[in-house]
Amino acid sequence: xxxxxxxSTGVADQSDLGQAWPSEDRLKQGPVVVVECYQEIPCNPCExxxxxxxxxxxENINDLPKVDHAKCNGCTLCVAxxxxxxxxxxxxxxxxxxxxxxxxxxxxxxxxQGSAVEGIDRQxxxxxxxxxxxxxxxxxxxKTPLVTLAVPKGKERExxxxxxAG
Amino acid sequence: xxxGEFLIIGGGPAGLMAALAAxxxxxxxLIIDENQAPGGQLVKQTHMFFGSKAERAGTRGFEIGLELxxxxxxxxxxIETQASAVGYYPDxxxxxxxNERVWPLKPRAILVATGASENFVSFPGSDLPGVYGAGxxxxxMNVYGIRPGNQVLxxxxxxxxxxxxxxxxxAGVSVKAVIEGLPKIGGYxxxxxxxxxxxxxxxxxxxxxxxxxxxxxxxxxIARIDENWQPVSGSQSILEVDTVCLAVGLSPLxxxxxxxxxxxxxxxxxxxxxxxxxxxxxxxVPGIFTAGDVTGIEEASTAMLEGELAGLGAxxxxxxxxxxxxxxxxxxxxxxxxLRAGPFGQKAREGKCKLAECRR
Ligand code: SF4
Ligand code: SF4
Numbered sequence: 341x342x343x344x345x346x347x348s349t350g351v352a353d354q355s356d357l358g359q360a361w362p363s364e365d366r367l368k369q370g371p372v373v374v375v376e377c378y379q380e381i382p383c384n385p386c387e388x389x390x391x392x393x394x395x396x397x398x399e400n401i402n403d404l405p406k407v408d409h410a411k412c413n414g415c416t417l418c419v420a421x422x423x424x425x426x427x428x429x430x431x432x433x434x435x436x437x438x439x440x441x442x443x444x445x446x447x448x449x450x451x452x453q454g455s456a457v458e459g460i461d462r463q464x465x466x467x468x469x470x471x472x473x474x475x476x477x478x479x480x481x482x483k484t485p486l487v488t489l490a491v492p493k494g495k496e497r498e499x500x501x502x503x504x505a506g
Numbered sequence: 507x508x509x510g511e512f513l514i515i516g517g518g519p520a521g522l523m524a525a526l527a528a529x530x531x532x533x534x535x536l537i538i539d540e541n542q543a544p545g546g547q548l549v550k551q552t553h554m555f556f557g558s559k560a561e562r563a564g565t566r567g568f569e570i571g572l573e574l575x576x577x578x579x580x581x582x583x584x585i586e587t588q589a590s591a592v593g594y595y596p597d598x599x600x601x602x603x604x605n606e607r608v609w610p611l612k613p614r615a616i617l618v619a620t621g622a623s624e625n626f627v628s629f630p631g632s633d634l635p636g637v638y639g640a641g642x643x644x645x646x647m648n649v650y651g652i653r654p655g656n657q658v659l660x661x662x663x664x665x666x667x668x669x670x671x672x673x674x675x676x677a678g679v680s681v682k683a684v685i686e687g688l689p690k691i692g693g694y695x696x697x698x699x700x701x702x703x704x705x706x707x708x709x710x711x712x713x714x715x716x717x718x719x720x721x722x723x724x725x726x727x728i729a730r731i732d733e734n735w736q737p738v739s740g741s742q743s744i745l746e747v748d749t750v751c752l753a754v755g756l757s758p759l760x761x762x763x764x765x766x767x768x769x770x771x772x773x774x775x776x777x778x779x780x781x782x783x784x785x786x787x788x789x790x791v792p793g794i795f796t797a798g799d800v801t802g803i804e805e806a807s808t809a810m811l812e813g814e815l816a817g818l819g820a821x822x823x824x825x826x827x828x829x830x831x832x833x834x835x836x837x838x839x840x841x842x843x844x845l846r847a848g849p850f851g852q853k854a855r856e857g858k859c860k861l862a863e864c865r866r
Contacts, residue, residue, distance in 0.1 A: 342695070346695060346699075347690045347691060347695065348689060348690060348691065348708075348710045349691075349698075349702060349707075349708050349710075350691060350695060350698030350699045350701065350702035350708050351699065351702050351703075352699065376699070377696060378695065379694065379695045379696070379849075380848040380849050380850070381556060381694050381696070381848060381850055382556060382557055382558075382807070382844070382845045382846075382847070382848055382850065382851065383556040383557060383558075383563060384557075384558050384559075384563065385554075385559075385563045385564035388558070388559050388563075388564075389564070400844065400847055400848075401557070401558050401844050401845065401847070401848075402844075402847050402848025402849070402850075402851070421554075421564050422554075422564075423553065423554035423555060423556050423563065423564060423696075424556075424694065424696025424697065424699075424700075425696065425700050426696045426699065446676060447675070447676060448676075460703060460704075460705070461703070462699065462702065462703050463702060463703065464702060464703055464704060464705030464706070482554070482564070482565070482566065483566070484554070500703050501703040501704060
């Protein structure tokens with residue numbers, strides 16, 4: 341069931357998010373995919389782009405993607421291939437104090453590696469300061485750059501966008 | 507200009523796919539398109555497409571358009587641009603106008619893949635400069651590189667409203683809000699989430715009351731509406747915007763089908779008047795096929811598959827049956843059905859069912 345909040349504002353609720361979040365055990369082991377795709381739409385590039393079969397849509401292309409977090413190694417290949425920009429990779433084991441979130445970011449200017457940006461939540465609100473750890477923009481990504489942000493521990497649950505200063 | 511055996515009116519996703527599919531079975535096509543470049547709506551679709559690999563999912567719309575054109579030119583299929591079908595005559599002649607000259611073409615089969623036009627809504631101030639259709643905004647930005655304004659109110663939360671809002675933001679335009687009369691967002695929620703996290707409020711159960719300004723739009727008044735679509739008093743708010751963008755649906759462009767005497771039916775689920783067609787997209791007039799938005803408003807991916815079916819249908823009509831052809835037809839029909847199998851395909855499924863019933 342989709343939450344009313346999601347269907348009326350586009351912002352996922354805790355009840356929606358619960359289905360997508362990996363187990364604490366899996367999070368401890370390092371980078372892992374979070375697929376925030378809750379509505380049945382005819383779409384499956386997440387499945388076809390994953391080399392480890394960690395995401396399965398199956399025969400009916402309208403079915404929701406099913407994720408096996410144990411099979412995922414957090415490679416981020418699927419993130420740039422999802423037309424819904426609904427996939428991120430989180431690394432909750434990045435350091436003692438920080439986690440990372442890798443998001444698709446299709447805006448200019450691209451932030452620079454090492455720069456400070458604002459971490460933005462699903463509703464467009466500033467939720468923390470973030471540091472750009474990596475910017476990846478290869479030809480294979482088809483003009484969907486990936487930005488990896490280091491955020492305070494816990495914020496990897498919230499940060500899904502960024503805003504550059506100024 | 508030479509018609510060949512199969513004249514395709516409209517070089518959008520449906521028309522281009524039809525030409526490719528027909529050519530696999532030796533049908534010679536000519537595509538005519540009234541725009542400067544073929545591709546139809548694909549030309550301005552900068553987002554990645556949904557669907558599966560066979561429908562080129564994950565590729566951006568305009569790139570799909572370019573890929574298709576490349577394949578067409580490899581196969582020697584001709585496209586005449588800035589050429590409009592201006593009339594159909596009872597003997598099967600199509601009058602095509604290009605460069606102020608009219609060519610009478612008499613093909614053996616025709617595909618009408620003319621697409622759709624944008625709906626409009628009226629409100630006080632809706633005639634002011636600065637009130638645009640979403641398609642026009644997309645053309646300005648993505649084809650001509652022109653920003654339509656600086657602060658935009660988007661009316662309509664279907665996929666077009668959501669996608670154009672996102673593209674406006676990518677172009678550096680501020681989108682103040684997306685409003686929607688229904689209690690739920692109309693388009694894909696993944697598109698809605700993209701603009702929500704970029705800071706755009708999506709306001710369901712809201713309507714525009716008026717736009718005003720001296721020589722052009724300077725502000726818009728919006729309000730919440732109740733179950734009877736009446737504005738709730740005291741809920742008005744004023745948005746400082748210079749652009750109001752309307753994404754309130756599309757209507758099939760059916761003139762040629764009417765002229766050709768195809769049986770037409772009003773099917774609200776498909777967006778208005780559409781021509782009856784069989785499983786291979788042939789209308790009630792033998793040899794006249796139809797595909798894409800003109801047969802019911804859907805997505806580009808379904809238009810591509812309908813076009814493919816129509817191309818195969820034309821091959822069957824012109825060259826006769828074969829095992830290989832039947833295999834291709836079954837495969838395409840199956841992929842089309844699977845795209846429409848989910849909740850977002852429900853309207854189209856119901857509409858197509860009704861349409862099929864109409865002639866029984
Ligand atoms: S991050 Fe890599 S391994 Fe994990 S689901 Fe995506 S593509 Fe598969
Ligand atoms: S590719 Fe993205 S939008 Fe499509 S089904 Fe997978 S997660 Fe959902």
